[in-house]
Every structure is written in C-alpha cells, then in structure tokens.
Amino acid sequence: MKLVNVYHVDAFTQDSFAGNPAGVVPDADTLTVQQMQQIANELNLPESAFLMASDHPEADFRIRYFTPTTEINFCGHATVGSTWLLATERGWLEKGRPIVFETNVGLIPVTLDVEDGQLKKVTMTQIAPSVREIELDQAEVARMVGIRPEDLDDRYPMKLASTGGLHLLVPVRTYEAIDRAVPLFPELEALNRKHQITTTHLFTWNGPQGYDVYTRDFAPAIGIPEDPVTGAANGALAGYFVLEGFLEKGSVHHLVVGQGHAIQRPGTLYVTVEMTGETPVIRVGGAAHVTIAGQLRLKAE
CATH class of the missing domain: 3.10.310.10 (Diaminopimelate Epimerase; Chain A, domain 1)
Incomplete structure (x- = not known):
C-alpha cells in the first residue's frame, strides 16, 4: 500500500x-x-x-x-x-x-x-498580463451566463485577458445582477471550448460594502461549473483594468476583490496593480x- x-x-x-x-x-x-x-x-x-x-x-x-x-x-x-x-x-x-x-x-x-x-x-x-479582442454577440453571452442584456455594463469592453489562463471578462452593472446569474452551462461550455477559454468571469465595480470589485466565475469547459474565488481570473482582470486604461498608469493601485458570496463561500482577494514601467506587475494575495x-x-x- x-x-x-x-x-x-x-x-x-x-x-x-x-x-x-x-x-x-x-x-x-x-x-x-x-x-x-x-x-x-x-x-x-x-x-x-x-x-x-x-x-x-x-x-x-x-x-x-x-x-x-x-x-x-x-x-x-x-x-x-x-x-x-x-x-x-x-x-x-x-x-x-x-x-x-x-x-x-x-x-x-x-x-x-x-x-x-x-x-x-x-x-x-503572476506573469505579465495580456488582453485581446474577441468578437461575440454580447446579448448571447448575457443569455448564456444567465443575466439580462441590460445588466451588461457598456462602459467596459468584453475582452479576453490572461495571466496564465484565458478568461472571458463580462462587465456587469451591479453585484445583484451577478448574484442572480443562472448560467446555461452546456452552451457556455461550448462557447469556452470553441475559443479555448478557461473561465468566464463576471465583474462589477458596484460591489457590496468593503469591496472595490465584485466577481463571479464559471468554468464548465474544464469541469468546474462555478469556481468560488478565483486568483488567476482576478489577476487577469486587474491586468485588463490597467492595460485598457481604467486604472492610471505610472501608479500603484490596491484593490479589494470579493467573490464566492452567491454560493455561500465568500472570499477576499487583495490585488496590487503596479504600472510604473513598461509592463504591469500583478500581485494577488489572501x-x-x-x-x-x-x-x-x-x-x-
């Protein structure tokens, strides 16, 4: 034995x-x-x-x-x-x-x-972040992740981001809409497999008290319907924020990210985004x- x-x-x-x-x-x-x-x-x-x-x-x-x-x-x-x-x-x-x-x-x-x-x-x-475009019908993505099209936050583009795994970032207006999401997992799995996406990551700046950002993560293509609190996806999200210009370059930013509350496994991530050189440095702690x-x-x- x-x-x-x-x-x-x-x-x-x-x-x-x-x-x-x-x-x-x-x-x-x-x-x-x-x-x-x-x-x-x-x-x-x-x-x-x-x-x-x-x-x-x-x-x-x-x-x-x-x-x-x-x-x-x-x-x-x-x-x-x-x-x-x-x-x-x-x-x-x-x-x-x-x-x-x-x-x-x-x-x-x-x-x-x-x-x-x-x-x-x-x-x-984490390794240096990257962001790239993806052509998707955003209303269809909203339907697959189980939210209404009007819940999408059009101030932020839906893109792919990575610090080691590829994540589809879906901007949402409120954390209540994120918590209400009921994904269509077979369809979401097919979409993720088609584009070699590791997880689909919903995010909002309108989080519960105590959090700067609130997220939720679905990964049916790799055998995980919902990942409770996701270090890789939130690191990629932080890279997206700075590479897309939503966080000021030349500064160090500290974000408190909440995830897991919708499935009664609340977690807290402490994310630092440093963009004082050519490449963002993403640190995720907890x-x-x-x-x-x-x-x-x-x-x-």
Whole structure:
C-alpha cells in the first residue's frame, strides 16, 4: 500500500468552509500524471495542486494543477493554498523568504506576509498580463451566463485577458445582477471550448460594502461549473483594468476583490496593480485555512 499525504485547503479566507477549496499534495514526486488526475477527480475540488522537486535553478518546487477532468496551466487559489500549507505545516515560515513555484506558464514567486510571528496572508506575483479582442454577440453571452442584456455594463469592453489562463471578462452593472446569474452551462461550455477559454468571469465595480470589485466565475469547459474565488481570473482582470486604461498608469493601485458570496463561500482577494514601467506587475494575495489533512491509500504498483 502506498500512502500519499493530501490536504484540503480553503483559499482566500481565514475560515473553513469558505473561500475556494484546493487539494494540495505536497509530496508528488513519485506520482504519475494519470495518478495525479485520478486523485484530483477523487478529491473533486475545483483544482488540486501537486508539488514536486524542480530542476529550475530559481524554483523551490515544480507545481502542476488539475481540475477533476483535466490539467490546467495555472491556478491562483491552489498556489495560495499550497504556499499556506508549506508555511504553516512544512516549516517554510522559518526560512523567512518567498517560495518560488515553477509552473507551466513560468516562475511564480509567493511572498509570506507575517505580523508578530503570525502568517497573515500570502501574495503571488503572476506573469505579465495580456488582453485581446474577441468578437461575440454580447446579448448571447448575457443569455448564456444567465443575466439580462441590460445588466451588461457598456462602459467596459468584453475582452479576453490572461495571466496564465484565458478568461472571458463580462462587465456587469451591479453585484445583484451577478448574484442572480443562472448560467446555461452546456452552451457556455461550448462557447469556452470553441475559443479555448478557461473561465468566464463576471465583474462589477458596484460591489457590496468593503469591496472595490465584485466577481463571479464559471468554468464548465474544464469541469468546474462555478469556481468560488478565483486568483488567476482576478489577476487577469486587474491586468485588463490597467492595460485598457481604467486604472492610471505610472501608479500603484490596491484593490479589494470579493467573490464566492452567491454560493455561500465568500472570499477576499487583495490585488496590487503596479504600472510604473513598461509592463504591469500583478500581485494577488489572501489568507487560507487548512481544513482537512489525511492520507490517500494507493495500490502499490
């Protein structure tokens, strides 16, 4: 019998049963790709992260991400969850330096924010953001995500954005309209597959009290009907804000983003957008909570 340590970490929250749950397998060197996919399917969480040794001279770990149905190139909340686990249960906090992950999209450094010896949040620097056009019938998109066409906010263009995964950004006038959304998942899945979109990300500047931006995220094409609190998509959204001119260049902007409230898994992301050079720097941070720790029992090969 082969025993594999596995954790369930709720990311972008300080509480169990909130935020976005991630599976974390910190000792995945001996696992095959098939086993990683099977474990992710068994855990049935939005994403699971598998950590292993890296050959990259600047990386501390190689990390791979799997949804229940497929491998993806980058996942923000599973990165936060992995970092929190390493810091609080694997002794990394005492090292006093960032953790650098080698991902399919490049190196992702994650800093540990500590106050009075206690870990308060972790913050990842995502790869440089990009934005591109997409020709879509906006009323059809509204119908697919389950809102009214008049709920769309025409002050902001509907575009694709990325900091590692491709996200369709859908501007909405109010957070109430976002919360009312009832997507047509088969049609949304077909649209996302056609354009190789990882998630469809609804956003508004008209959020609940305490938040600058409020979002909701659907990802049926990768086996996740709704992703509760999304680090990658909100990082891409922040890149879109600055690249499209909605945030002033030459400045540093701090945004508090809320997500997950509509499905009773509220989470908070702390996003920093820095555009003092040629390329925006996007940092996404938050807390986490290790909710379950256990072992998987695999048959010996």
